[in-house]
Amino acid sequence: MRTLIEKSKYLSLIAVVTLLLSFGIALLWGVARAVAAWLEVIESIGQSAKISLLLIKVIDAFLIAVVLYLLAASIYRLFLGDLPLPSRMVARSLPELKSKLSGVIVLVMAVRFAESLFEGTLPPMELLWQGLATAAVASTLIAFGYFGQKDETPVE
Numbered sequence: 001m002r003t004l005i006e007k008s009k010y011l012s013l014i015a016v017v018t019l020l021l022s023f024g025i026a027l028l029w030g031v032a033r034a035v036a037a038w039l040e041v042i043e044s045i046g047q048s049a050k051i052s053l054l055l056i057k058v059i060d061a062f063l064i065a066v067v068l069y070l071l072a073a074s075i076y077r078l079f080l081g082d083l084p085l086p087s088r089m090v091a092r093s094l095p096e097l098k099s100k101l102s103g104v105i106v107l108v109m110a111v112r113f114a115e116s117l118f119e120g121t122l123p124p125m126e127l128l129w130q131g132l133a134t135a136a137v138a139s140t141l142i143a144f145g146y147f148g149q150k151d152e153t154p155v156e
Contacts, residue, residue, distance in 0.1 A: 012079040019072035026065035033058045053118040060111040067104045074100070102141040109134050 037054035044051070074091040077083050083090060091097035113134045116122055122130065 009079045012075055016072045016076045016080075019068050019075070023065055023068040023072060026061060026068055030058060030061035030065055033061050053115060056111055056114050056118065060108060060115070063104060063108050063111060067101065067108070070100060070104070071097070099145040102145045106138040106141055109138055 033054070037051065037058055040048050040054055041051055070089065070091075073083055073085060073089065074097045077090045077092070078094065078097070091100055113131055116127060116130055
């Protein structure tokens with residue numbers, strides 16, 4: 001049984017490879033969004049009101065790509081072995097991974113709210129509710145990350 005459990009850690013490679021493929025696709029998605037933003041800047045000679053929104057969408061795509069990479073690297077490090085990456089990039093424990101992921105989710109949510117704000121297509125009350133919901137979820141994730149790290153005791 002012990003051998004089975006020891007060898008099954010390599011199944012985590014499925015998650016790592018899938019996340020890395022998703023990271024590559026998300027990078028291409030970000031590049032496509034960047035090219036669309038550049039074309040809008042060039043075509044409008046920098047006068048289009050859509051430029052800010054398009055650039056925010058570029059940021060959103062690359063933030064999601066970074067999350068996918070961070071998850072792939074962290075899962076590899078947690079289950080398979082060390083990586084020559086800066087320690088602030090790769091989680092050393094599951095609570096730290098959850099905390100890093102929560103932080104990036106908060107950033108993505110803030111970018112999504114900014115997109116809604118700049119698009120101006122939502123009625124004011126709906127925008128207000130979206131902002132309040134974003135703030136509530138973000139606050140909860142930040143609180144869990146903060147208090148979760150305080151309670152974490154290393155197991156050796």
